[in-house]
Amino acid sequence: MDLTTPYLGLTLSNPLVASAGPLSQTLDGIRSLAEGGVGAVVMFSLFEEQLRRQAARDSRLIDAHTHSFAEALDYLPDPAGGAPHLAQSYLTLVERAAREIDIPVIASLNGADMGGWVSFGRDLQDAGAAALELNIYFVPGDLTTSGSRVIAQHLEIVTAVTEAVGIPVAVKMSPYFSAVGDVALRLVDAGADGLVLFNRFLQPDVDVETLEASTAWALSVPDEGRLPRTWIAALRRHTTASLAATTGVADGTDVVKNLLVGADVVMSTSALIRHGAGYARTMLDELEAYLERKDFADLDALRGLLAVPPEVEGNAWQRSSYVAAMERAKAIYGTLEGSTSGAWTSESPA
Numbered sequence: 113m114d115l116t117t118p119y120l121g122l123t124l125s126n127p128l129v130a131s132a133g134p135l136s137q138t139l140d141g142i143r144s145l146a147e148g149g150v151g152a153v154v155m156f157s158l159f160e161e162q163l164r165r166q167a168a169r170d171s172r173l174i175d176a177h178t179h180s181f182a183e184a185l186d187y188l189p190d191p192a193g194g195a196p197h198l199a200q201s202y203l204t205l206v207e208r209a210a211r212e213i214d215i216p217v218i219a220s221l222n223g224a225d226m227g228g229w230v231s232f233g234r235d236l237q238d239a240g241a242a243a244l245e246l247n248i249y250f251v252p253g254d255l256t257t258s259g260s261r262v263i264a265q266h267l268e269i270v271t272a273v274t275e276a277v278g279i280p281v282a283v284k285m286s287p288y289f290s291a292v293g294d295v296a297l298r299l300v301d302a303g304a305d306g307l308v309l310f311n312r313f314l315q316p317d318v319d320v321e322t323l324e325a326s327t328a329w330a331l332s333v334p335d336e337g338r339l340p341r342t343w344i345a346a347l348r349r350h351t352t353a354s355l356a357a358t359t360g361v362a363d364g365t366d367v368v369k370n371l372l373v374g375a376d377v378v379m380s381t382s383a384l385i386r387h388g389a390g391y392a393r394t395m396l397d398e399l400e401a402y403l404e405r406k407d408f409a410d411l412d413a414l415r416g417l418l419a420v421p422p423e424v425e426g427n428a429w430q431r432s433s434y435v436a437a438m439e440r441a442k443a444i445y446g447t448l449e450g451s452t453s454g455a456w457t458s459e460s461p462a
């Protein structure tokens with residue numbers, strides 16, 4: 113079956129995309145993902161902090177040796193014993209991947225401030241990146257930072273980068289805005305060609321033995337896919353920008369769910385880490401089997417079937433869906449023995 117999928121103005125062979133993660137850190141890794149069957153690869157992110165550290169080292173090097181900046185950039189590895197020149201290695205990897213691998217390679221920048229995104233975005237375009245994904249990871253830990261300032265900073269970054277580059281730009285955004293849909297549409301107005309819903313945020317756990325906060329990064333579980341699906345369904349009929357679903361995509365059924373609510377592409381990292389790059393083919397086979405079993409002629413026949421209809425009043429729709437779900441849950445759990453004492457257990461029916 114033809115699974116050809118438009119994403120950010122690119123044409124992908126199918127809607128499954130490897131999201132930014134550790135499997136794209138090497139050319140071999142990117143090649144395995146392509147051979148595994150994904151339609152595109154988003155490379156691991158280059159972090160704003162890495163670019164800044166590197167720039168500081170470069171300028172120290174120039175001061176110390178009165179070398180030109182170009183000479184300093186050629187200096188590999190770092191004389192301080194740190195990593196090789198990260199920005200340069202990243203560009204080289206993008207360049208080689210774009211040349212040698214025949215699926216689109218999307219570069220990823222991760223930061224919260226304007227930093228060097230504009231100039232580095234241009235470098236990534238020149239290196240052959242098919243598109244850019246901006247992961248704007250801005251947690252307002254300073255409690256005096258206002259919501260409007262957070263949004264303004266997002267919009268500034270997106271405006272500056274999209275004005276500077278000619279390749280498509282997607283924004284991997286946070287689900288933690290008071291009005292997610294409004295921010296999403298404003299990001300599109302600012303120039304984003306697509307939105308990646310959602311970025312996953314660090315939520316430390318507590319180790320009661322060591323009395324430390326644990327920042328171990330867990331792979332996702334399928335239930336986490338509900339949050340991006342909720343917002344993709346809400347947004348689908350209100351924007352023509354590309355929508356990518358990321359988080360909790362464990363198998364072909366999760367791919368189908370995200371397409372049904374209106375995602376253009378469905379991304380995966382945790383599942384590909386767990387099962388290997390070749391698992392992409394399994395997920396795609398499951399997608400195709402579903403399409404055939406349900407008699408869908410193609411992806412267009414399926415995509416967005418469960419999106420929130422455009423004519424409904426959105427706030428009332430969200431509220432009435434919630435009330436109906438609560439009523440159903442009370443009917444189910446209210447009949448359980450012990451439920452009056454609030455004793456829900458993991459064995460309670462879902």
Ligand SMILES: Cc1cc2nc3c(=O)[nH]c(=O)nc-3n(C[C@H](O)[C@H](O)[C@H](O)COP(=O)(O)O)c2cc1C
Pocket residue numbers: 131132133134155156157158220222247284310311312329330331332333358359360361379380381382383
């Ligand atoms: C080990 C690991 C490394 C990751 N590195 C990045 C990264 O460099 N940039 C980024 O935007 N997302 C990164 N992610 C997030 C993934 O791209 C993805 O959005 C997230 O894991 C949710 O998708 P999943 O449920 O399929 O894993 C990383 C995830 C994991 C597990």
